[in-house]
Amino acid sequence: MEKHLDFHELMNLPARYRGTLINKIAGYKTANLIGTRSGSGMENLALFNSVVHIGANPPYLGFVLRPTTVERHTYKNLRDTGQFTINQVAASFHREAHQSSGKYPLEVSEFKACGLTPHYVQGFSAPFVAESRIKIGLSFEEEHLVNCNQTRLVVGKVEHLILPEEGVKADGDVDLEALNTVAIGGLDTYYTGKKLGRYGYYRPGDEVREID
């Protein structure tokens, strides 16, 4: 049986039910820890499921920041310092990563509270997560305030990319399954991936061509 809910039926659902439901319907999401440091040197780390690809030439990534308390530290720090890091969550520390989604006071470093290790790169102020296999350092590029609900799209330029030599193939491909990268469903469910196939650029009329 199919369930069909229109806008008004969605709005009449209990708020928590609707929140859980709407957060899941887009499918598997990116799981990344965003690291920042305040002007006074306090480290901050927060889990985000909204990192998106903006461009490769030059390399830009973005993420959506919701107007909630947890994420304000991330926003304030990255605007104050102009720098942030995006660190991929792997299965081995996904429970620690989940802990960073809690609300901590400003004076608490989520690195320490969650048992994760800050890692620094010379000349870059924001902390990376040592446990992450893929670590990305970005400089703030621009932001866009979404008018309908005051969320923000934040865009950064990739200044540093650190990843395992053996994780990158000759053509630039990254084997997410081998790195034990996790995906998130909504805000609460974590998954590993199992590869179905990698396919070449599709030209209409051709067969779908599997590649390595």
Add this chain to the structure above:
Amino acid sequence: MEKHLDFHELMNLPARYRGTLINKIAGYKTANLIGTRSGSGMENLALFNSVVHIGANPPYLGFVLRPTTVERHTYKNLRDTGQFTINQVAASFHREAHQSSGKYPLEVSEFKACGLTPHYVQGFSAPFVAESRIKIGLSFEEEHLVNCNQTRLVVGKVEHLILPEEGVKADGDVDLEALNTVAIGGLDTYYTGKKLGRYGYYRPGDEVREID
């Protein structure tokens, strides 16, 4: 061994290598087909890996549109008609979905070319994908042009949500693994998910609490 590339080293990589690499580093992404119809009634379908959650109250989703030929039909149609659909890709038709990433002339319906079935809801002009277990109809809400590379964030309000009754739990949770939802790595690799765990809202000082 870790590989560390700074901005200038990234810019010196061959363009295709850099494109493949940068598209993969954020991790597993949402896999959705976006359906639109032109003012003259021509159906269009295109694969996107950039759908993000914008809000649940009211329900909004967004996606990033790159300034390329494939996606211009989607953009033109949704601006002309104010409507679009987001349809979750499942393992059973991920090869058909991949075909929609090819470049088709405007007069070709990707539904027909890829072997997918358009589905209509009364009073809503944009086509849904019948094969998708989760189908979302949206009205255009707002857009933001990203200045650094002319990509766009498009935001829509959820007007219709169609999903299998048995796929939704009592608290609004959706079991993506049971629905055979797929994730995408970059633009070319498809994965199914295997659940590690679902965890309750985390309160600092508590243990991470597994929930059903």
